Amino acid sequence: MAEKERPVVAFLGPEGSYTHQFLNLPIQLIVPNSSLLISNSDSYTPQATLDAFKFTSITLSPQITIEDVFSTVQSGTAYRGVVPFENSSNGSVVFTLDLFADIHKKYADILVCGEAYVSVKHCLLGYAQPSSRNQAQAETESPSANEGEPANDFTHIKRIYSHPQAWGQCKTFLSTHLKYTDRHDVSSTSKAAEIASQDETGSSAALSSIMAADMFGLDVLAKTINDNVDNTTRFLVLRRADSPTSASISQSDCSKEQAAWKSLVTFTVDHGNPGALARCLDVFGTYGINLTSINTRPSGLQNWNYVFFVEFQGRKEDGHGAEEGSVNKALGELGQRCRTWRWLGSWRSGEVIE
Ligand SMILES: O=C(O)C(=O)C[C@]1(C(=O)O)C=C[C@@H](O)C=C1
Structure with a gap:
């Protein structure tokens, strides 16, 4: 299997998206000077979450949409996929929830x-007016300067592009400085750049x-323009059900071990039945x-019927004696009480990557 030598990891491209940064930042922590690796090649040493499968390098495969990430993993073209799941x-x-609802x-x-x-720190990227170009350059070179405080003139900007998720994270900046500027949804923040x-x-x-400013040669017109300074997005790693994980299959139901894990299930209920959800x-x-x-x-099958997503601490166990786990x-029991349900995986809880 080719993936054994160098597995393909699909992410929302082009390079420079936050999904790409999910793969990028930890590499720099693990491999000193790894920026050389990053800029010169598509081969990376994967971070802990991904090295669940013990490879020394991976091939990154940028995808146009979140659905493309799902498709490449489902078809086996990619060994793993990375998708955004929720923002603080x-x-x-x-988009991701609907793909899981499937x-x-x-x-x-x-x-x-x-x-x-x-950690997601949005910037306004573009070409500075010649008069404020020095200021924009200073902002790019000195990342702590003028956070959230634009020193640039934005009057030349007639349209802004971004991923639909990003607008709602920068409401104050947009309504203060670019209230009447046309907004265009695109497939990722790096596509926008x-x-x-x-x-x-x-x-x-x-x-x-x-x-993305670096990658596409744009000026940083304003930086850290998100409403909350600790704006954070949680990303999930996808695998195919027949692809191995690092998760040991030993049974351990002790509460400390269970608290280190999360699981996701979807289910539907009979909406005409009072108390069905409870x-x-x-x-x-x-x-x-x-x-x-x-x-x-929305269930997509009937108006005002829903798919419920529940995430909880603990993990589903496989193998001998698994049925004993809580x-x-x-x-x-859930299977006996709901209309349909699906387990969508169990994984070790992640940490914040700055
Ligand atoms: O467009 C990107 O850069 C993405 O990785 C997508 C995405 C998202 O969909 O949440 C990721 C992080 C930010 O919250 C904004 C956009």
């Missing part, structure tokens, strides 16, 4: 096998990352399982 200020990434049954083999939290870089008139700008949620309490998030999305017992 703007909430769930609904109403057209296209991604039946996708499971989550890891996560990490990435690429588009802005191609507009030689300089009237296009992007909400994107400092890394009865499903009750199984988690019965087995002492702590819920960490609940989400819903998560397995709870899921067994």
Whole structure:
């Protein structure tokens, strides 16, 4: 299997997106001077979350959309995929939730096998007016200067591009400085930077990352323009169900070990049946399982019917005696109380990457 030599990892491209940074930042922590590796090659030493599968290098495969990341993992073209899941200020990434809900049954083999939290600091990127070019250059060179405080003139900017998730993370800056400027949704923040870089008139700008400014040769017109300074996005790593993980399959139901894990399930209920949802949620309490998030999305099958997403501490176990684990017992009972359900993976809880 070629992936054994150098597995392919799909992410939301082009390079410079926050999804790309998920793969990038830890590498610099693990391999000193790894920026050389990053700029000269598509071969990386993967971070802890990914080296679940013990490879020394990976091939990065930029994808156009989050759905493309799901497709390449589902088809086996990519060994792993990285997708944004939720943002600390703007909430769930609904594109990702809908792909997990999978109403057209296209991604039946996708499971989550890891996560990490990435600090997201948005910048306004574009071409500075010649009069404020020195200022923009100073901002690029000295990252601590004028955070959130634009020193540049934005009157030449007629349109801004970004990923739909990013607008809601920079509301104050946008309403203060660019309230009447046209906004255009594109597939990623790095795509936005690429588009802005191609507009030689300089009237296009992007909400994107400092890394994208470098990659596409744009000026940083304002930086750290997100409403919350600790703006953070949680990313999930995807695998195919038949692809191995580092997770040992030994049974250990002790609460400390369970708290180090998370699991995700989706389920649907009979909406005409009073108490149906409460009865499903009750199984988690019965087995002492702590819920960490609940989400819903429209079922896509009938108006005002929903798919419920529940994330909880603990993991589903495989192998001999697995049925004894509290998560397995709870899921067994959930299956009897809901209409349909699906386990979407168990993984070790991630850490924040600055
Ligand atoms: O467009 C990117 O750079 C992405 O990685 C996507 C994404 C997202 O969908 O949440 C990731 C982080 C930020 O929250 C904004 C956009």
